[in-house]
Amino acid sequence: MSATTNAVPSTAKFLRSPRTAVGRFVAKHTARSSLILGMILVFYMISKASTYLVAYPTEAARQKIAESLGTNVGIEALLGAAHHIDTVSGYVTWNFLCLITAVGAIWALLITTKTFRGEEDAGRWELFLAGQTTARRAASNALAGLASGLVIVYTICFLGLLGISRFNGAYFTLSACLFFALALTAGAAEFMAIGFLASQLMPTRSRAAGLSAVIFGVFYMIRLTADSTSAHWLLNVSPLGWIERLQPMYNSQPIWLLPIGGFVLVLSGLAIWLAGRRDLGDGIVADKDTAKPHTRFLRSPFGVALRLNRAVILGWLIAVISIAYIYGELTKSAAQIVQSTTVESVFSRLAQAAHTQAVLAFLGFTLFFIMLVVMFYVASAVGRMRDDEAKGYLDNFLVRPVSRNRWLLGRIFLMTTVVVIACLLGGLSTWAGEATQHGGVTFHTLLLAGVNIMAPVLLILGIGIFSFGVMPRLTSVITFAAIGWSFLITMLGSGVSLNHWLLDTSLFHHVALVPAVGANWTTSGILVVLGLIFGLIGVLRFNTRDLRGE
Amino acid sequence: MDVAIKTIGLTKQYGSFVALEPLNIEVKKGEILGYLGPNGAGKTTTIRSMLGLIKPTGGRAEIFGIDTQANKVEAHKHIAYIPGESTFWPNLTGAETLYLLGRINGAVDNKYMAELIKRFQFDVSKKVRAYSKGNRQKINIIAALMTKADLLIMDEPTTGLDPIMEQAFKECVMEAKANGQTVFLSSHILEEVEALCDRIGILRSGKLVELGTLSEMRHLAALTVQATFENKPPKVDHIKGVSGIKVVGHQLTCQVQGSIDPLFSALVAAHPKTLLSREPSLEELFLSLYGEEEVRNKDQVS
Structure with missing residues (x-):
């Protein structure tokens, strides 16, 4: 026997079976992102739970926050309906469920459309189908592989909850932890099924992801409307609402697992059936393979970037406008909560101001949230820029009389323009929403607030360009990590006192929450200069390094 | 320029x-x-x-x-x-x-x-x-x-x-x-x-x-020579530079590297019916070049 044969690890016959090859491959490639997601969620859960225990140590403090939060439609729109939040279990349910469901859903739709449609677009899926399998078997196999990633996230969440139950003052039973972890991962399961179905319907990954994102947006808005108006029945028609109906930890309603499970099974079954009915490379939804030429924009690398990204950019801008408008509308009711002394302290820490008007504090927080959304746009745009290099599209320009600077600066200009427009629209839409409720905050104030959030976003853009130039294969990871780290530290710092060195590592710690506090243009200037320095290093390095594939 | x-x-x-x-x-x-x-x-x-x-x-x-x-x-x-x-x-x-x-x-x-x-x-x-x-x-x-x-x-x-x-x-x-x-x-x-x-x-x-x-x-690969005779072809294996000798019936095919004169004289002396020579193709040149490397690699391993 040769050395090569000896080197093959011995595995059970079942695990080596060609029938499970696709599932094993997908499981292996999903495991890392599942682990990372699980760890982030657990870090968030532990930090929030410990913050609550430290910030509200007494029954009286918890009762007070419960009275404020439990009757406020504004904050309920953000985090879902507040029940029993004078208890640790009620508070963590309220804080974790909607947020983690949303994060899990987005992760699931991205990874599912990548696995099914992205692999097919890249021509790798046909290698599977050329093996001892059928389209339906390969699809169900891959779904099983993705589900193993879900099991990893579930297990980590369960262990995290078990860890929290060891905190002094918190006690969750084993069955409660098992059920809560199930509720936390239900959103990911639902959107895995939606992403799977969208991948069979649509002919490209971007369209499958786009359709899944639109469905997510619709379900999210239904849930938000149900929680912020008297139409609570709307929760029954949104799969995200069903998860809220589970009410884990304080009044468990496992009956709602039935529609969730049924939804996942029906959609998955339908997707598997459709996988066998379509041609490779096509979607069920007919898409024309021919088109009349439209040459507008196709005159320069910048024009191509604008044309190929315009739908995505429009999507982000609509998201910013919608979120800003809705939150603007909720300002008056949400502001009631800030008048509670306890909660004011949290907002004050966030805003780094001792006292502030309730409406202005909420608006400051709203602009902070919009800034976060625009930062996510930047991180994804920088990631797409890197994709152009990794997939070889960039070669088409650089083998012609196009300098690296011309290509890169065009992309930077496009991203910067979108950032400026998004921030301004964020401020204006918040004002428009707030004006419908006669909150009394001026147009000028919120326009200024929009300008104020540009600086930190531009720093994130600079960090993205820096990583693209210096460590291109880690571009997305570094950019998202910079946002994630800042968010975590800021959230922790809003509840408990953290070492100032640690707080300083958060970009958000240096952001004045205008209009809750006055703008600090000196700090904004420093952030922009730092962004420029990072960006400049990235541009210079990109000019001298090799192009690198995937 | x-x-x-x-x-x-x-x-x-x-x-x-x-x-x-x-x-x-x-x-x-x-x-x-x-x-x-x-x-x-x-x-x-x-x-x-x-x-x-x-x-x-x-x-x-x-x-x-x-x-x-x-x-x-x-x-x-x-x-x-x-x-x-x-x-x-x-x-x-x-x-x-x-x-x-x-x-x-x-x-x-x-x-x-x-x-x-x-x-x-x-x-x-x-x-x-x-x-x-x-x-x-x-x-x-x-x-x-x-x-x-x-x-x-x-x-x-x-x-x-x-x-x-x-x-x-x-x-x-x-x-x-x-x-x-x-x-x-x-x-x-x-x-x-x-x-x-x-x-x-x-x-x-x-x-x-x-x-x-x-x-x-062309020097990288041998010249291919093919000759047909009335009777049995002559022996050429003792001639310097000759390799790859194949005899099928009355037909002889071989490769020669270096001077062709000694081989040519031996073949003419046996009165061939036909005598063909062909220069190596690029494929033969390429294979000859990489074949050498392969042989060297094998020698190093052994």
């Missing part, structure tokens, strides 16, 4: 791995240079270094006297490149892609583009994602040829093309040569290189081991 491409000690290393040993090569204006080598020999590394897509570890390349690292954009004004793999934007049509690449390039002969589209039987109305591999490669070929650039750099340009399209491609390359364009052709298809190229460079493990015309390289 009579020199289209000049590399001076062009080197590329990835860590301790030497992908390209110092390369010194000159391609004259109007010449077609074939660039051969097995997978991983460093052909694409050479091309990507010349184009400035990767940074050489040492040395430099010049295109019509312009340093390709220091002045990439100026150098690229003279170049059209055909890669072996095509990565175009899947949602653009063939027409849109050709329009875009033409606009970026600056100068395009629209009449010639229309002619190329016709010759390659290319349907420009389809979206890129709907094209087969061969049709996608046609975009690369048309986009490069339509510029009528001074220098055509080609890296496995006929990948995915059917034999009819390969023939159309060869005709286009010969037309380019007739127009005074220079061609740097990296290819695995030896017949293509043999038919098109004025000179051939052979790369082995990142090192240029041979460079010259086909006739200059």
Whole structure:
């Protein structure tokens, strides 16, 4: 026997079976992102739970926050309906469920459309189908592989909850932890099924992801409307609402697992059936393979970037406008909560101001949230820029009389323009929403607030360009990590006192929450200069390094 | 400027791995240079270094006297490149892609583009994602040829093309040569290189081991001799330089390296009915060169 044969690890016959090859491959490639997601969620859960225990140590403090939060439609729109939040279990349910469901859903739709449609677009899926399998078997196999990633996230969440139950003052039973972890991962399961179905319907990954994102947006808005108006029945028609109906930890309603499970099974079954009915490379939804030429924009690398990204950019801008408008509308009711002394302290820490008007504090927080959304746009745009290099599209320009600077600066200009427009629209839409409720905050104030959030976003853009130039294969990871780290530290710092060195590592710690506090243009200037320095290093390095594939 | 491409000690290393040993090569204006080598020999590394897509570890390349690292954009004004793999934007049509690449390039002969589209039987109305591999490669070929650039750099340009399209491609390359364009052709298809190229460079493990015309390289492989006799063929195994002797009935086939005189005298003395000799093909040259390496490797192992 040769050395090569000896080197093959011995595995059970079942695990080596060609029938499970696709599932094993997908499981292996999903495991890392599942682990990372699980760890982030657990870090968030532990930090929030410990913050609550430290910030509200007494029954009286918890009762007070419960009275404020439990009757406020504004904050309920953000985090879902507040029940029993004078208890640790009620508070963590309220804080974790909607947020983690949303994060899990987005992760699931991205990874599912990548696995099914992205692999097919890249021509790798046909290698599977050329093996001892059928389209339906390969699809169900891959779904099983993705589900193993879900099991990893579930297990980590369960262990995290078990860890929290060891905190002094918190006690969750084993069955409660098992059920809560199930509720936390239900959103990911639902959107895995939606992403799977969208991948069979649509002919490209971007369209499958786009359709899944639109469905997510619709379900999210239904849930938000149900929680912020008297139409609570709307929760029954949104799969995200069903998860809220589970009410884990304080009044468990496992009956709602039935529609969730049924939804996942029906959609998955339908997707598997459709996988066998379509041609490779096509979607069920007919898409024309021919088109009349439209040459507008196709005159320069910048024009191509604008044309190929315009739908995505429009999507982000609509998201910013919608979120800003809705939150603007909720300002008056949400502001009631800030008048509670306890909660004011949290907002004050966030805003780094001792006292502030309730409406202005909420608006400051709203602009902070919009800034976060625009930062996510930047991180994804920088990631797409890197994709152009990794997939070889960039070669088409650089083998012609196009300098690296011309290509890169065009992309930077496009991203910067979108950032400026998004921030301004964020401020204006918040004002428009707030004006419908006669909150009394001026147009000028919120326009200024929009300008104020540009600086930190531009720093994130600079960090993205820096990583693209210096460590291109880690571009997305570094950019998202910079946002994630800042968010975590800021959230922790809003509840408990953290070492100032640690707080300083958060970009958000240096952001004045205008209009809750006055703008600090000196700090904004420093952030922009730092962004420029990072960006400049990235541009210079990109000019001298090799192009690198995937 | 009579020199289209000049590399001076062009080197590329990835860590301790030497992908390209110092390369010194000159391609004259109007010449077609074939660039051969097995997978991983460093052909694409050479091309990507010349184009400035990767940074050489040492040395430099010049295109019509312009340093390709220091002045990439100026150098690229003279170049059209055909890669072996095509990565175009899947949602653009063939027409849109050709329009875009033409606009970026600056100068395009629209009449010639229309002619190329016709010759390659290319349907420009389809979206890129709907094209087969061969049709996608046609975009690369048309986009490069339509510029009528001074220098055509080609890296496995006929990948995915059917034999009819390969023939159309060869005709286009010969037309380019007739127009005074220079061609740097990296290819695995030896017949293509043999038919098109004025000179051939052979790369082995990142090192240029041979460079010259086909006739200059004939010494690398033996001459094939075939003779038919009335009776049993004569014994030739004692003659210096003779190898690969095969006797089938009254026919003798063998290879001879070095002087043919002793073998010729022996065969003539036996009064042959027919006597044929043939020079080695490029394929035989190539295999002879790599066969030697394989034998050496085996010797080292044993």
